[in-house]
Amino acid sequence: MNSQAMSANNPSDLPVVSDRLAKNAMRNVSERLIEALLLGAAAVSVLTTVGIVYVLVSESIHFFQQVSIVDFLTDTQWTPLFDDAHFGIMVLVSGTVVSSLVALSVAIPMGTIIAIYLSEFANSKVREIAKPILELLGGIPTIVFGYFALLVVTPVLQVILPELPGFSLLSAGLVMGIMIVPYIASLSEDAMRAVPMSLREGAYAMGSTRLYTALHVVVPAAFSGLAASYILAISRAVGETMILAVAAGMQPNLTWNPMEPAATITSYIVQVALGDLPHGSIGYLTIFAAGLTLLLITLVFNILGQWLRAKFRENY
Amino acid sequence: MQPLTTEQIRAVIARGKLKDTIFKALGLFCLSIGLLVIVALIVDMFIKGSERFTLDFFMNFASRRATQAGILSAWVGSLLVMLVTALAAVPLGVAAGLYLEEYAKRNWLTHIIEVNISNLAAVPSIVYGLLALGIFVYQFGFGQSILSAGLTLALLILPIIIVATREAIRAIPAMIREGSMAVGATRWQTCRYHIIPYAMPGILTGVIIGLARAIGETAPIITIGALTFIAFLPPVPFTGEPPAGLFEWVMSPFTVMPIQIFNWTSRPDPAFEVNAAAAGFVLMVMVLSMNAVAIYLRYKMRKNIKW
Missing domain, CATH: 1.20.5 (Single alpha-helices involved in coiled-coils or other helix-helix interfaces)
Known part of the structure; x- marks a missing residue:
C-alpha cells in the first residue's frame, strides 16, 4: 500500500497510465463492436420484411407479365393448372372472406363477452384460472384444430344440418372462430383494465349497475383497444391456413354460401406446395401472386387498425 | 314528473x-x-x-398400411428443426431485444425497427413460407432441408422472443444499471453480468412459448416443399466427419409432426384417422406441456421477484 502510493508519485511510472488508456481504448472498440452486432440482430427483422416484399413482388412481376391484372381481378374462374387456364383471384378471395366472416361472427362476440366478464365481473381467482386456459387454447396447433373441424365438428353439424357436405367453410370457420377467441379476449381485457378506476367509480356513484358501467363507460373508453383486437383477429382469420386446408376442401369455388366447400388464398398455396411444380413455372408463380394478395389484405387491415387506434385513443 | x-x-x-x-x-x-x-x-x-400408443408407433416410419405406420421420422424431424430454430432465434431475438432496450437511441431507425416488429407479428405464417421458398430454398440453395425449415420458423418466432426479452428487461429497475455503471462497468458488462441474468426467466418464458408455436406450425413448412413421406432418418447431429460432416444433418430432407398429421387427416381411408388422432395427441402433449411450463415459470417469477 505504502510502496504503491510512493510509486504513484514517481514520474517514471507514467506508462502505467497510458497502459490503462490503451486498455480503455480497446474496451471502447469492443463496446462499439458489440453494439454494432446487437444492432445487426435488431435489423434482421427489417431484413425479413424487405425479404418478404422482395420475394412476393419480384415473383408476382413475372406472373403479371403472363397474366393481365384485369383478368386477375375480374375473372370468375381459378384454374391455373388446367390447359384452359384462368386466373380469377376473386374465387379464392370469396372463400377467404366467407370463412373469415363465419370465424369473426363467433370470435368477436365471444371474445368481447369473455373480456368484459374477466375485466369487470370476475374475481381474481377466476381470472387466475381463466387466463391460462385461454392461453392454452391459443397455443393449440392449427393442424389439430383442422383435425377437430373435419372429424369432430363437421359430423356434429351434419346432425343439425343434414345437407352439410363433408368439407365446408362453415365448420372450418366456426373452429377458426374458437381459435381466435383468446386473442380478442386477452387484448380487449388489457384495454379495458387500462381504463382508470375513477371512471367506473363515477358511474357506480350515479347508481349504475356493473353491466351498465361496463357497456356504457368502460367499453367506449377502451374502444381503440377493442378495435385493435378485432383488427388483429381479422388478420388471423384471413391468414389462417391449416384449418381451411383440412376442413374446407381445396376446390376453387366462387361462392358466398358458407355451407359449401371452397378453397381460400391460403389453402390454395398449400395445395400447390404439396404438389411438385417446377421452379419458375406459371403454377409456381401463382402462389406468389396469391401471397401478395394476402399480404396486401392484411396490410390494409393493419393500417386501418393503426388509424382507428390513433383516432379513438382516449388519454387519461 | x-x-x-x-x-x-x-x-x-x-x-x-x-x-x-x-x-x-x-x-x-x-x-x-x-x-x-x-x-x-x-x-x-x-x-x-x-390403440396406436405402442412403442412401434414411435419407432416406425410412415407406411402405406395404417396399422404399421409410425411417427419416427416426424418426431425426430420436429426435434431437429426445433434445434435449428432455437439456435437461430434465441441469440438473434435476445440480442435484438437487448439492443432496443439498452442501446437504441430514440431516432427514426429505432422507430422503424419497432413498428416493423409489431407489423411482422401480424403477417400470416404462410407468407413466411413463401419468403423461405424464394430466399432460403432457391436463392441460397438450401433446398427443402432441415436448415430451411428451422430458419423459417426462427424468423416466424423472432417477434415473440424480442417482445418477451424487452418486457423482461424493462421490468429491471434503473438502479441496477446505475449501480453497475457506478463501479465502472461498461454498458456491455452491465448487460452481460446484470441485465441478461436478471431477465433470464422472462426470456426463457418467451423462448418456450415461441418454440411451442413453432413446433405446431404447418403451413410455412409445407410451403417450402417439405416431403410428406420420409422413410429414413437424417444423420445424427454433430457426429459426422469434421468439419463438413458435423453439419450434414441440417441439409437432410425431413418431415415434421404437423405435416404427418395433415397427411393422415387428408387421406380418405378412415384407418388413418386413428393415426392422425394418435399423432395429434402426441403433438398436443408436447405443445401444451411447453405452454404449461411457460405459464408456471411466469407465475413463479411474479411471486418471487421483489426489487
Whole structure:
C-alpha cells in the first residue's frame, strides 16, 4: 500500500497510465463492436420484411407479365393448372372472406363477452384460472384444430344440418372462430383494465349497475383497444391456413354460401406446395401472386387498425 | 314528473341486478366453451388414437398400411428443426431485444425497427413460407432441408422472443444499471453480468412459448416443399466427419409432426384417422406441456421477484 502510493508519485511510472488508456481504448472498440452486432440482430427483422416484399413482388412481376391484372381481378374462374387456364383471384378471395366472416361472427362476440366478464365481473381467482386456459387454447396447433373441424365438428353439424357436405367453410370457420377467441379476449381485457378506476367509480356513484358501467363507460373508453383486437383477429382469420386446408376442401369455388366447400388464398398455396411444380413455372408463380394478395389484405387491415387506434385513443 | 315509489325503485334495482347475473352466466358460459374445446380435443384424440400408443408407433416410419405406420421420422424431424430454430432465434431475438432496450437511441431507425416488429407479428405464417421458398430454398440453395425449415420458423418466432426479452428487461429497475455503471462497468458488462441474468426467466418464458408455436406450425413448412413421406432418418447431429460432416444433418430432407398429421387427416381411408388422432395427441402433449411450463415459470417469477 505504502510502496504503491510512493510509486504513484514517481514520474517514471507514467506508462502505467497510458497502459490503462490503451486498455480503455480497446474496451471502447469492443463496446462499439458489440453494439454494432446487437444492432445487426435488431435489423434482421427489417431484413425479413424487405425479404418478404422482395420475394412476393419480384415473383408476382413475372406472373403479371403472363397474366393481365384485369383478368386477375375480374375473372370468375381459378384454374391455373388446367390447359384452359384462368386466373380469377376473386374465387379464392370469396372463400377467404366467407370463412373469415363465419370465424369473426363467433370470435368477436365471444371474445368481447369473455373480456368484459374477466375485466369487470370476475374475481381474481377466476381470472387466475381463466387466463391460462385461454392461453392454452391459443397455443393449440392449427393442424389439430383442422383435425377437430373435419372429424369432430363437421359430423356434429351434419346432425343439425343434414345437407352439410363433408368439407365446408362453415365448420372450418366456426373452429377458426374458437381459435381466435383468446386473442380478442386477452387484448380487449388489457384495454379495458387500462381504463382508470375513477371512471367506473363515477358511474357506480350515479347508481349504475356493473353491466351498465361496463357497456356504457368502460367499453367506449377502451374502444381503440377493442378495435385493435378485432383488427388483429381479422388478420388471423384471413391468414389462417391449416384449418381451411383440412376442413374446407381445396376446390376453387366462387361462392358466398358458407355451407359449401371452397378453397381460400391460403389453402390454395398449400395445395400447390404439396404438389411438385417446377421452379419458375406459371403454377409456381401463382402462389406468389396469391401471397401478395394476402399480404396486401392484411396490410390494409393493419393500417386501418393503426388509424382507428390513433383516432379513438382516449388519454387519461 | 312523478317521483318513483319505493317499490318501483326496488324493481329497477332488481332488474339491474338480474341483468348483471345473466351477463355473469353468459361470461362463464363463453369461457367454458373454450375449456370444453380443449377437453373435447384431448379426449377425442386420446380415445380414437389409443390403440396406436405402442412403442412401434414411435419407432416406425410412415407406411402405406395404417396399422404399421409410425411417427419416427416426424418426431425426430420436429426435434431437429426445433434445434435449428432455437439456435437461430434465441441469440438473434435476445440480442435484438437487448439492443432496443439498452442501446437504441430514440431516432427514426429505432422507430422503424419497432413498428416493423409489431407489423411482422401480424403477417400470416404462410407468407413466411413463401419468403423461405424464394430466399432460403432457391436463392441460397438450401433446398427443402432441415436448415430451411428451422430458419423459417426462427424468423416466424423472432417477434415473440424480442417482445418477451424487452418486457423482461424493462421490468429491471434503473438502479441496477446505475449501480453497475457506478463501479465502472461498461454498458456491455452491465448487460452481460446484470441485465441478461436478471431477465433470464422472462426470456426463457418467451423462448418456450415461441418454440411451442413453432413446433405446431404447418403451413410455412409445407410451403417450402417439405416431403410428406420420409422413410429414413437424417444423420445424427454433430457426429459426422469434421468439419463438413458435423453439419450434414441440417441439409437432410425431413418431415415434421404437423405435416404427418395433415397427411393422415387428408387421406380418405378412415384407418388413418386413428393415426392422425394418435399423432395429434402426441403433438398436443408436447405443445401444451411447453405452454404449461411457460405459464408456471411466469407465475413463479411474479411471486418471487421483489426489487
